[in-house]
Amino acid sequence: MTEQSAYGRLETRFARLGALNEAMAVLHWDSSAMMPSGGAEARGEQLAQLSLMAHELLVEPGVADWLSAAETQVDSPDNGLDDWRRANLREMRRAHSHATALPARLVEALRRACHTCEGLWREARPANDYARVKPALQEVLALTREAGQAKAAALGKSLYDALLDQYEPDGNAAAIERLFDELAQDLPNLLGEVLEHQAKQPAAVLPAGPFPVEAQADLARQLMQALGFDFRHGRLDTSAHPFTGGVPEDVRLTTRYDDSDFVSGLMGVVHETGHALYERGLPRAWRRQPVGDARGMSIHESQSLLFEMQACRSRDFVSYLAPLAQSAFAGSGPEWEADNLYRLYTRVQPDFIRVDADEVTYPAHVILRFRLEKALIEERMTLDDLPGAWAEQLEALLGITPPDDRRGCLQDIHWYDGAWGYFPTYTLGAMTAAQLFASACSAHPEIPEQLGRGDFSTLLAWLRRHVHGQGSRFSSEELLVRATGKPLDPKIFEAHLRGRYLADA
Template sequence: MSTYDTFTEDLKRIAALGSISGLLEWDEQVNLPPESADYRARQSSAMSELVHREATRSQVGEWLAELKEDTSLDLDQQLVVSEAGKEYDRLTKIPADFVSRKAELTSLAFHAWGKARADNDFASYAPYLERNLELAKEEASYLGCADDPYDYWIDRFDPGMDATSIQRIFKGLKDELVPLVRQILDSSIKANTDCMKDFPVDRQEAFLREVTERLGFNYRRGRIDRSLHPFCSGNAFDTRMTTRFFKDNPLDSLFSSIHETGHGLYEQGLPHEHIGTALGEAAGMAVHESQSRLWENQVARSPEFWKFWEPVYRETFDQQLSGVSSHDFYLAVNSVALNPIRVDSDEVTYNLHILLRFELEKALFEGSLAVSDLPEEWNRLSEQIVGLRPRNDSEGVLQDVHWSGAAFGYFPSYCLGNLLAAQLWYALLEQVPSVPEEMAKGNFSPVLDWLRTNVHQHGRRRFALELSKEVTGQDLSHVSLIRYLRERYLPLYSS
């Protein structure tokens, strides 16, 4: 066996160990008994320390040194070595005890966040958030990024991105999005979402299972469960999704599930033979979010999608929809209204929530905003950017799970993903113009096949900025998203 083959087998072994940590985290949010949180924190800490130790062995460094000098490697092999080298360099600069402390803290912080949100008690969660922020800055300092810790975290989720480049992209979006939001909200046409009440959860669950399976999710290698906050984890071999259900808000569970299915389809579409190496890993979270948002919005909110699924939905919920016209139903699917909750927001106003979080994260890392002042600043900026003030901290600063897991710098990926999704959508329609017609017949394979070819199969060969340019012929920007929102929503909300 060559050194390269030996090295990649070791990478796959380490990835398998890491996937065990992922299963512990999935179980923590889905099945863990409430009084077992402390021990799960110890388990997570032990596994993180083990994975770190295995990934930073001197043997790994020796293989990397040899392979970097190997001129016989092809471009894909060079990519694997390069990406593995970057990660080895990062991990060897981070002390093992730090990895252990961080894993234990984020596990405890998750449960503190869940209780604080339920009790509307930010003060009880604030110490965990402060410690997570301190650890985030500490990790950045180990990598020589003490002066720009937020840029370090942005780059961790989306390689090649930084706060300055995101600020530039977001400014262009905000300049055109805010007046568009106002134009739609000022329309005399209003969606009646009161018709979406009393939808039995068991039937919601059966319907979304049928939908997600038809979209292409392989339930023989994955599953969907319930959690406090929807998420997707795992890899191509074992993909775990979650959702949540409300009998008076059935579209929440449906679109959340389709969103997570987009993530799951991406994971299941990565080359199985390369899982554990850069050729079998996602190309950053903006690309990941582009997949989830494209399925959730461009596909699942389209008239063609509902031309196929509306009869099935009506049959499933015949009593609930008996007096609702197709026009009113489709308007409810594409309702636009200000909402304090990000995950409950429509796609027109959604990105305003990301602009809010981006400003808050920048201030937290710059030191101009203290954690103790975060609730009031959240409320102030929410009123200024989103257009309304949360009634309490549970629907404000406590609504998201991300900071409990120290996932700082992740929020911009949602908006970047929306931008990329719109660009990919128009490229898809240009190259495969029959897609709308096929979707209306319940055939979503052309969409998935195109994404498999142009995004999934490439692993980390190209990140968001490069992928956008190569696949769509355009730099990543707000232009396609604004075009899409205008084309989708102005006809619905024009008299």
């Protein structure tokens, strides 16, 4: 076996692993969008076996040998690897390190602890009973720390960075801390200015429903097509929790409809469409190879937020949307005018719940969670201190205090389900979206006017070239530098907020 063939064997192995992951993605989509309740147990067994087989494909001793052999040969003048293959090998090594870092016992213990804790959380949240779930959360946290330590050793990273790496490859907590500290310093003042400015504008009026679900779905499909979604390569269905699944050639979006309010649901579809367009635009030549996958959660979120926040909440796009919405629901009156719809889509209101937060206050929710989870993981804080620390941080960042834990530390599933190190990707995504959109518009100043006609072709082509088509070839930071000329800069995000929220509507 030559070293080059070691790399070839890795590609074959990862192609199989990729197909297995795709099968699981379709089964996951089906579980949420199609499966009757009685199918859950059998589906669990199917997914457990497939996931075990995927794990085995990675941890087989041969894979470690192939990786070492291929890495030795990377720079060989005879049969070295080109850029894409090097990046692929780097991502193969990352996947292998994550998969082999944890002993089977720990994987199973963590799976069980998360399952138990998530179940308790589903009861504790509506009951506003943090004490009830705290012991289970303590167990999840302890096992997460143990897993993080094992991964830190395998990856040569700090504890928190090792957890972060699962969602944001090569993410760096110290760098995130600097970015978030800067935002945290500027946002309270900005929020004050925005609220003051908003108070002088006319109030936004919510059009009165009901809005039939079929009409909402038709309008959603119309917008998806305008954004560039190709229904020969995907579907839109409904599920309890909207998400984007499936595979690049067949992206499965889901949403949910509220027949008394079409406004937020419609932007939810736009958000998922951003995720879908990213998946669809991944490099075809590298399908089912790690380098062909999406880069990570912050870049993924940047694509959903670029469409939702940057493009589709813009004044230009809302002017295009308003008559379509009015016609879809046969509405009449001033509340259907673009000015009012724009005010609705840019309303700012500090509140307790992250998922309902507007673009200006959202970062505060994320910064708070990042700081708290990092302190918990690094044992600078205990779970007993969590509710108090939560209230204190929210007061400092948004000037409000949660009246109870249900609207405080019980509101999100992430920690209870074992997703530690995930939260920062939301705001990294928002900042990245602002920076990418600014660069796209700078390269193509016609984009805003095109969006006003529902024409996304120039924007999408730019994203295909600079983001989607790059797969996992570069780190998030290098991808951004190549696309925009500089690393992530909070000032660009802040400038976007100032431009949108301090201008007259």
